[in-house]
Amino acid sequence: MNNHDALIERLCRDAHPVKRTAPPWRRAAGWMLVALPCGFLASRILPQARPDWSSPGALWAGLWVVASFCLGMLAIGTAFALSIAGQRIRHWRGLAALTAAWLLIGLTGVTNSLDKIGHAGDGIYCYAFLMVVGLPMVAIMVAAIRRTRSLHPVRSLAVAGLGIAATSQMLLGLCHPVAGQLFDLAMHLAATLTLVAFTSLAGRRWVRI
Amino acid sequence: MLRAQDGDQAAYCRLLKAIVPAIRALVRRKIYQDDALVEDVVQDVLLTVHRVRHTYDPDRPFLPWLSAIVAARAIDALRARGRREHWEVSDDEAVLGHPDESGPDGQAQRQVDHLLSRLPARQRQVVELVHLSDMSLADAAAASSTTLAAVKSLLHRAFATLRRNKETDHE
Numbered sequence: 001m002n003n004h005d006a007l008i009e010r011l012c013r014d015a016h017p018v019k020r021t022a023p024p025w026r027r028a029a030g031w032m033l034v035a036l037p038c039g040f041l042a043s044r045i046l047p048q049a050r051p052d053w054s055s056p057g058a059l060w061a062g063l064w065v066v067a068s069f070c071l072g073m074l075a076i077g078t079a080f081a082l083s084i085a086g087q088r089i090r091h092w093r094g095l096a097a098l099t100a101a102w103l104l105i106g107l108t109g110v111t112n113s114l115d116k117i118g119h120a121g122d123g124i125y126c127y128a129f130l131m132v133v134g135l136p137m138v139a140i141m142v143a144a145i146r147r148t149r150s151l152h153p154v155r156s157l158a159v160a161g162l163g164i165a166a167t168s169q170m171l172l173g174l175c176h177p178v179a180g181q182l183f184d185l186a187m188h189l190a191a192t193l194t195l196v197a198f199t200s201l202a203g204r205r206w207v208r209i
Numbered sequence: 210m211l212r213a214q215d216g217d218q219a220a221y222c223r224l225l226k227a228i229v230p231a232i233r234a235l236v237r238r239k240i241y242q243d244d245a246l247v248e249d250v251v252q253d254v255l256l257t258v259h260r261v262r263h264t265y266d267p268d269r270p271f272l273p274w275l276s277a278i279v280a281a282r283a284i285d286a287l288r289a290r291g292r293r294e295h296w297e298v299s300d301d302e303a304v305l306g307h308p309d310e311s312g313p314d315g316q317a318q319r320q321v322d323h324l325l326s327r328l329p330a331r332q333r334q335v336v337e338l339v340h341l342s343d344m345s346l347a348d349a350a351a352a353s354s355t356t357l358a359a360v361k362s363l364l365h366r367a368f369a370t371l372r373r374n375k376e377t378d379h380e
Binding site for chain 1: 213214215216217218219221222225226229248251252255256257259260261262263264265266267269273274275276277278281365369
């Protein structure tokens with residue numbers, strides 16, 4: 001039987017008062033308040049189009065923006081919850097359903113468009129936009145999760161990456177033509193995968209305990 | 210835990226001492242027949258509890274929070290052990306071809322090598338840097354790409370393991 005008293009004594013001497021972590025939903029709201037203005041300011045370095053909300057695909061484009069915001073908020077809240085020991089994904093069904101609905105809205109927007117396929121090279125601007133907006137958000141997210149650290153860093157960061165991608169898509173939807181095209185949507189999804197992978201790999205070192 | 214979060218050191222001390230048997234029991238559910246590794250994980254859990262004590266929500270039960278930490282640390286330790294065993298190569302020719310060091314110094318060196326070889330890789334690296342290469346703690350932290358606090362903690366755990374292994378050998 002081992003005696004850990006020396007270590008315990010040392011830890012107790014170092015036991016200063018600590019500030020308790022806020023609930024995940026409040027941390028997610030705080031993150032949105034900081035990350036959205038940062039993402040918006042970062043987006044100003046790229047030329048921006050003004051969407052025509054009176055054109056035929058506006059309904060699906062508007063739904064895409066709303067679904068992106070909801071998915072972003074839920075995924076960010078889940079990422080914060082996952083970073084706390086003993087908390088599980090309580091809304092995983094909701095998260096999966098919202099992700100599916102988000103994809104479905106994107107695909108429906110494409111099928112209702114006059115130019116369904118688009119042209120090779122379409123969506124490069126969208127990819128660049130999502131990267132420029134998403135990268136500052138990744139930094140803010142890693143700093144926020146670093147406050148609590150995470151026992152499962154890759155899991156927390158992957159869900160956070162999904163939230164960041166969705167939030168960036170929401171900002172993109174506000175300065176993007178409303179007509180959907182397949183090439184364009186493919187680049188949106190490629191940017192989502194890039195942000196999820198980048199957040200998981202780049203942040204792991206900083207948030208693991 | 211609530212009082213510990215508010216900085217009550219005596220309450221925190223009592224809590225940590227009280228949870229050690231519970232942690233050990235939880236770790237033993239994951240790690241069998243390796244007491245040294247179990248005690249390493251117990252220390253690791255105590256350090257983790259200390260580092261993330263601000264994440265405990267007083268409105269929730271304490272045991273699930275602690276169990277999640279124990280499970281994660283035990284799995285990390287098992288993975289690290291698996292990696293060590295996977296990469297460990299037994300080179301019989303090299304062992305047989307090694308010159309016989311029958312003098313007292315050679316024997317002591319062999320004993321040190323033997324004890325060090327039983328340490329986890331990160332603990333062994335820190336002991337070698339600080340005590341065999343005479344590096345300062347800060348230099349060792351820089352050389353092993355970790356923090357000063359982590360080096361101190363690794364050293365503490367390494368010596369506890371060395372003492373334990375030495376006592377086991379004598380028995």
